[in-house]
Amino acid sequence: MNMSSSALIIGASRGIGLGIVKQLSGRGWQVAATSRGTSPKDSPASVKWLTADINDQVQRQALKDQLSGHQFDLIFINAGVYGPAHQEVTQASDHDIFSLFMTNTFSPVRCASELLPLLKPQTGVLALMTSQLASLNENSSATYPLYAASKAALNMLTRGLLSETQLKNHTLLSVHPGWVQTDMGGKNATLTIEESTDGITKQVMAWSGKGGHHFIDYSGNILKW
Numbered sequence: 001m002n003m004s005s006s007a008l009i010i011g012a013s014r015g016i017g018l019g020i021v022k023q024l025s026g027r028g029w030q031v032a033a034t035s036r037g038t039s040p041k042d043s044p045a046s047v048k049w050l051t052a053d054i055n056d057q058v059q060r061q062a063l064k065d066q067l068s069g070h071q072f073d074l075i076f077i078n079a080g081v082y083g084p085a086h087q088e089v090t091q092a093s094d095h096d097i098f099s100l101f102m103t104n105t106f107s108p109v110r111c112a113s114e115l116l117p118l119l120k121p122q123t124g125v126l127a128l129m130t131s132q133l134a135s136l137n138e139n140s141s142a143t144y145p146l147y148a149a150s151k152a153a154l155n156m157l158t159r160g161l162l163s164e165t166q167l168k169n170h171t172l173l174s175v176h177p178g179w180v181q182t183d184m185g186g187k188n189a190t191l192t193i194e195e196s197t198d199g200i201t202k203q204v205m206a207w208s209g210k211g212g213h214h215f216i217d218y219s220g221n222i223l224k225w
Ligand SMILES: NC(=O)c1ccc[n+]([C@@H]2O[C@H](COP(=O)([O-])OP(=O)(O)OC[C@H]3O[C@@H](n4cnc5c(N)ncnc54)[C@H](OP(=O)(O)O)[C@@H]3O)[C@@H](O)[C@H]2O)c1
Pocket: 010, 011, 012, 013, 014, 015, 016, 017, 035, 036, 037, 052, 053, 054, 055, 078, 079, 080, 081, 103, 129, 130, 131, 132, 176, 177, 178, 179, 180, 181, 182, 183, 184, 185, 186, 189
């Protein structure tokens, strides 16, 4: 990966997604990114913004059609939600649960699978944003259980993409960004968006060409599933 590298970031209107867009643009990458509405005011001028709600199959297909012919070095599915604030499975409505799992689990994997033909063979990296909370080892007390379960299921369905990514020697990453100061992470989080996304960007570049499926954090630690 070099100055002429290109990336597609899905769910980049704010927070960590926008941070990754800024990091890559700052390193000279050509970046395409998606939001559900208008493009962010503080986006680097060179970024190509497209519209997509990952839960909308028609919008995902339109996105794929618009990007036809592109070959990206990196496709990063970042979009995610926290779910109901109480995080209680017994209190959550069916709609809450459906919405959480569609956004955090099923739609990211559908999106990744549909966009995979746009990833460069050999050196291409497909990354999906997960959380350390998804790990039974790292989160043995099931903190934030609904959110954590949605990301644990995401990790398993991401593993389901491995056979397809191996056909072109892509590298598949499940990435934990750290605890980050965003709308989701809150003000008490330990990392700034810049610290997390600088690390994530370096990791993506370091893992290119390695192949396989890896659960890593922003600083390169390998996490237990
Ligand atoms: N912050 C943390 O400490 C932390 C820790 C571990 C993992 N993560 C994960 O990191 C990712 C980014 O989190 P964040 O902290 O940056 O959260 P955030 O500030 O709340 O941003 C979430 C992003 O996801 C987008 N999004 C949500 N639903 C979407 C949908 N249906 N279609 C397309 N885009 C959608 C949002 O777009 P809109 O602006 O349109 O809502 C926004 O751009 C998430 O997957 C999150 O689970 C975060």
